[in-house]
Amino acid sequence: MELLEKNEKLQDKASGSFEAKIERDDAIEPRDNMPEGYRKHLIRQMSQHAHSEVIGMQPEGNWITRAPSLRAKQILLAKIQDEGGHGLYLYSAAETLGISRDEMIAQLHSGKAKYSNIFNYPALTWADIGAIGWLVDGAAIVNQVSLQRTSYGPYSRAMVRICKEESFHQRQGYEIMAKMMSGTAAQREMAQDAMNRWWWPSLMMFGPHESESPRSGDAFKWKIKRSTNDELRQKFIDKTVQQAEVIGLKVPDDQLRWNEEKKSYDHGPINWDEFHSVINGNGPCNKQRMAHHKKVHAEGAWVREAAEAYRLKEEKLN
Amino acid sequence: MDTQLGKWEVFMQAKPGANYIHAGAIHASDKKMALQNARDTYTRRGEGTSIWVVPTDAIVASNPDDNDMFFDPSNDKTYRLPTFYVMPEGAKAI
Numbered sequence: 001m002e003l004l005e006k007n008e009k010l011q012d013k014a015s016g017s018f019e020a021k022i023e024r025d026d027a028i029e030p031r032d033n034m035p036e037g038y039r040k041h042l043i044r045q046m047s048q049h050a051h052s053e054v055i056g057m058q059p060e061g062n063w064i065t066r067a068p069s070l071r072a073k074q075i076l077l078a079k080i081q082d083e084g085g086h087g088l089y090l091y092s093a094a095e096t097l098g099i100s101r102d103e104m105i106a107q108l109h110s111g112k113a114k115y116s117n118i119f120n121y122p123a124l125t126w127a128d129i130g131a132i133g134w135l136v137d138g139a140a141i142v143n144q145v146s147l148q149r150t151s152y153g154p155y156s157r158a159m160v161r162i163c164k165e166e167s168f169h170q171r172q173g174y175e176i177m178a179k180m181m182s183g184t185a186a187q188r189e190m191a192q193d194a195m196n197r198w199w200w201p202s203l204m205m206f207g208p209h210e211s212e213s214p215r216s217g218d219a220f221k222w223k224i225k226r227s228t229n230d231e232l233r234q235k236f237i238d239k240t241v242q243q244a245e246v247i248g249l250k251v252p253d254d255q256l257r258w259n260e261e262k263k264s265y266d267h268g269p270i271n272w273d274e275f276h277s278v279i280n281g282n283g284p285c286n287k288q289r290m291a292h293h294k295k296v297h298a299e300g301a302w303v304r305e306a307a308e309a310y311r312l313k314e315e316k317l318n
Numbered sequence: 319m320d321t322q323l324g325k326w327e328v329f330m331q332a333k334p335g336a337n338y339i340h341a342g343a344i345h346a347s348d349k350k351m352a353l354q355n356a357r358d359t360y361t362r363r364g365e366g367t368s369i370w371v372v373p374t375d376a377i378v379a380s381n382p383d384d385n386d387m388f389f390d391p392s393n394d395k396t397y398r399l400p401t402f403y404v405m406p407e408g409a410k411a412i
């Protein structure tokens with residue numbers, strides 16, 4: 001009897017309307033019926049997420065040849081390779097929604113598709129590599145842990161895979177910061193300077209307050225999104241402030257205070273004008289990032305063409 | 319026209335004897351490149367001991383609209399289940 005009931009339950013799960021599945025917290029799979037708005041929302045969000053992983057390789061890649069030791073260089077290479085992998089997981093998950101890789105790249109190049117604003121800031125010193133791993137990956141992890149429960153199956157599975165890899169990224173960054181903070185006065189100053197420049201852009205990574213976030217209503221209704229931008233941002237602040245204190249870094253926010261009542265930190269206002277200005281192309285590195293991606297993409301075209309030509313030749317021979 | 323090469327689905331076995339599980343997809347022009355790209359993309363930390371790659375368009379998937387019929391659990395055929403059978407009193411290990 002138990003088996004029978006279990007069978008019936010499984011049967012229920014496999015069928016039903018989109019709304020019923022969302023209501024039951026069932027994953028939506030590529031061939032399931034879904035509203036056009038859901039598909040579009042996911043394509044926008046997942047391709048933006050994939051582009052961010054790939055563009056994010058640039059500020060760090062800039063430091064591979066200048067890493068201070070062989071150990072540091074190996075770690076940085078492995079970390080950047082992971083980010084390339086994250087991009088690939090997400091592109092292939094987005095492709096299940098019926099958009100091709102070519103189209104996604106074309107949308108990136110035309111500016112129709114965005115990538116995370118954070119990568120429009122430069123990595124000026126070695127301490128920036130520490131700050132990026134610790135703060136930028138740290139903020140990304142908070143967001144991605146929440147997205148593991150997103151309603152679209154392929155997206156959720158890609159997030160699970162990515163989250164497994166991210167904790168190394170954050171730890172290697174924090175290790176760099178800790179090392180610099182126990183070094184010379186000049187090194188400590190360099191670390192604090194990186195902290196000062198990356199703290200606020202990291203908080204902006206979670207996006208605007210919900211009231212300013214035009215599409216979040218649908219995202220919650222469809223369970224693409226599980227927590228608000230502000231909730232995730234608060235989670236990040238609450239766990240990061242202590243890590244800064246342990247190694248002697250100062251959080252560059254005069255209004256940061258522990259709030260005993262809500263058991264979390266209050267923080268100063270975020271400069272949303274800066275956020276919007278960077279989104280609209282006026283960040284320090286927007287042009288450089290996009291120009292580099294276009295250049296590398298064009299320069300790699302002959303490799304893809306040669307691979308196709310080789311396949312055709314082999315097919316003829318066999 | 320730019321090409322991103324063909325699409326392949328990647329299945330991985332986590333350890334000998336385990337089922338192959340779908341990991342995701344990659345792009346490659348031929349079988350050899352598909353295997354290499356699958357390795358580089360999905361097993362950077364010993365996640366697998368064996369990989370299958372299959373051209374995406376070679377996969378035939380069931381249609382969710384047919385689920386009611388296709389996955390009918392045949393609950394009228396209770397004799398398919400071990401609990402249908404009456405075992406003699408005192409019989410052990412069955």
Ligand SMILES: [Fe+2]
Pocket residue numbers: 053082083086162
């Ligand atoms: Fe990543």
Ligand SMILES: [Fe+2]
Pocket residue numbers: 083137166169
């Ligand atoms: Fe990362």
